[in-house]
Amino acid sequence: MKSIVAGLVVWLVSVPVAFAQSPVSESAPRSEAVPEITVYKSPTCGCCKKWISHLRQNGFHVVAQDVISMGPVKQKYAVPQMLRSCHTAVVNGYVIEGHVPAADIRRLLKSRPPLWGLAVPGMPIGSPGMEQGNQRQPYGVLSVDRNGQVDVFSLHNQ
Numbered sequence: 669m670k671s672i673v674a675g676l677v678v679w680l681v682s683v684p685v686a687f688a689q690s691p692v693s694e695s696a697p698r699s700e701a702v703p704e705i706t707v708y709k710s711p712t713c714g715c716c717k718k719w720i721s722h723l724r725q726n727g728f729h730v731v732a733q734d735v736i737s738m739g740p741v742k743q744k745y746a747v748p749q750m751l752r753s754c755h756t757a758v759v760n761g762y763v764i765e766g767h768v769p770a771a772d773i774r775r776l777l778k779s780r781p782p783l784w785g786l787a788v789p790g791m792p793i794g795s796p797g798m799e800q801g802n803q804r805q806p807y808g809v810l811s812v813d814r815n816g817q818v819d820v821f822s823l824h825n826q
Contacts (some may be wrong), residue, residue: 688785703777705759708741716755718766719797725769728759751787751810751818762786767795772809772822784812786821794825 674696705723709716711734720730733743741756745763753766760777763785787810788795794804804825811821 671754686738690745691757691791693814694728702727703759703773704731705757705764705773706731706733707755707757708733708735708738709755710738713754715767715791715797717797718799719755722796723770723773728773746784747787748812748816751789751812765789767791768809769822769824771797776811776821779809782813784814784816786811792825 675727684757707720707723707730709718709720709732721765723730726804728755738756739756745756745758747756747765751765755766759773762776762783764773765785765787767788768786771776772786776783788807789810792800792805792807795807806823808823811819811822813819818823
C-alpha cells in the first residue's frame with residue numbers, strides 16, 4: 669500500500685491544471701435525497717453501462733447522454749488528460765471522471781467540499797463497471813480542487 673500511495677503522490681505533482689474555464693458552479697448546491705447525475709458516454713461502451721447500473725443500484729437517478737466523441741465533453745468540463753477515463757459525469761456542480769464508486773460520490777455530496785470533482789484515471793479492474801470475476805487492481809479515487817490541486821480521496825482494493 670505504501671508504494672501505491674507513494675506512486676500517487678509522485679504522479680499527483682505532475683498533473684496539469686486547466687480548471688479556470690470549467691463550467692461547473694463555484695459552489696456546489698446541497699445534495700438531494702435522490703441525486704441526479706448526468707453521465708456522458710459513448711453509445712458502444714459496455715463498462716459505462718455497467719457503471720450506470722452501479723449508480724442506479726446505489727440510489728442515483730442517472731441521465732445517460734450518448735455522445736459520438738468524448739473529446740468535447742472532456743474539454744467542456746476541463747478534465748486534465750492525465751485524469752481521463754471513458755465517461756464523464758456531472759452531479760450537483762461536481763465533475764466525476766471515470767469509475768468512481770457510488771459511495772465516494774455520496775461522501776462528496778454529503779460533505780460538499782470546495783472541489784472541482786473526483787476522478788479515477790484509466791479503467792482499473794475491479795472498480796465499479798470494470799468487474800472481471802475475482803480480479804482486483806488497487807486504485808485511488810482522486811479529488812481535484814478548483815485550483816487543480818490533486819489529492820487522494822479514497823483507496824480501493826488494497
